[in-house]
Amino acid sequence: MVMICPSMLSADFTALGDDLRAVESAGADCIHWDIMDGRFVDVITFGAHVIAAHRRLSSLRFDVHLMVENPEKHIMSFVEAGADAIIVHPESTAHLHKVLTQIKNFGKSAGVALNPATSVDCLKYCADLIDIVLVMSVNPGSSGQKFILSQLRKIEQLRREFPKTAEICVDGGINAETASLCVQNGADSLVTGSYLFKSQDYAVAIQNLKNCKKNQ
Ligand code: DX5
Numbered sequence: 531m532v533m534i535c536p537s538m539l540s541a542d543f544t545a546l547g548d549d550l551r552a553v554e555s556a557g558a559d560c561i562h563w564d565i566m567d568g569r570f571v572d573v574i575t576f577g578a579h580v581i582a583a584h585r586r587l588s589s590l591r592f593d594v595h596l597m598v599e600n601p602e603k604h605i606m607s608f609v610e611a612g613a614d615a616i617i618v619h620p621e622s623t624a625h626l627h628k629v630l631t632q633i634k635n636f637g638k639s640a641g642v643a644l645n646p647a648t649s650v651d652c653l654k655y656c657a658d659l660i661d662i663v664l665v666m667s668v669n670p671g672s673s674g675q676k677f678i679l680s681q682l683r684k685i686e687q688l689r690r691e692f693p694k695t696a697e698i699c700v701d702g703g704i705n706a707e708t709a710s711l712c713v714q715n716g717a718d719s720l721v722t723g724s725y726l727f728k729s730q731d732y733a734v735a736i737q738n739l740k741n742c743k744k745n746q
């Protein structure tokens with residue numbers, strides 16, 4: 531069954547801990563933290579201290595999605611904060627292979643996020659280092675955007691060409707309808723921001739996404 535990863539970017543910033551506990555008991559499989567530095571993308575969100583503060587509240591996998599320039603400078607602080615997986619954008623570093631190696635050397639899962647216009651080709655020579663491919667189905671920078679349908683072909687291509695061991699996760703514009711399309715094309719996990727946190731009942735929303743394939 532597809533794994534559901536709530537993005538805390540859409541949670542209530544006055545009660546992040548409460549929302550974290552709520553989505554965990556509603557059936558979330560993993561927590562997705564969107565880190566933005568105001569340079570790689572325009573917005574600034576939060577940093578490693580916020581992750582560290584929430585680490586003791588949850589035993590779920592913490593995925594840290596770094597939308598920051600020069601991510602290599604920040605890997606250690608997010609590892610110390612309790613990240614289980616760290617995901618970087620190839621455009622944010624001159625040394626993708628090196629930063630993925632750095633993450634793996636800390637014993638953490640390494641991920642690469644592909645912007646909508648970014649081809650899967652950049653993964654070829656570091657495939658052995660990649661545990662997660664994050665397909666961006668919106669342009670990074672904010673939640674609540676519309677799903678970009680052309681990314682379904684990328685998901686399907688990754689499923690066909692990428693070693694079976696890598697998790698294919700889709701991030702952006704996920705709702706019950708787009709979730710089905712992603713799963714049908716081979717996605718293993720889905721990030722959900724606005725769809726989940728704007729819903730009346732987190733457990734129902736998570737179950738709707740998990741059941742998406744059957745509903746079609
Ligand atoms: C976009 C972030 C996403 C976003 C998802 O830059 O990487 O994780 O918060 O939010 P929704 O599900 O609302 O598109």
Ligand code: ZN
Nearest residue numbers: 564595701721
């Ligand atoms: Zn994200």
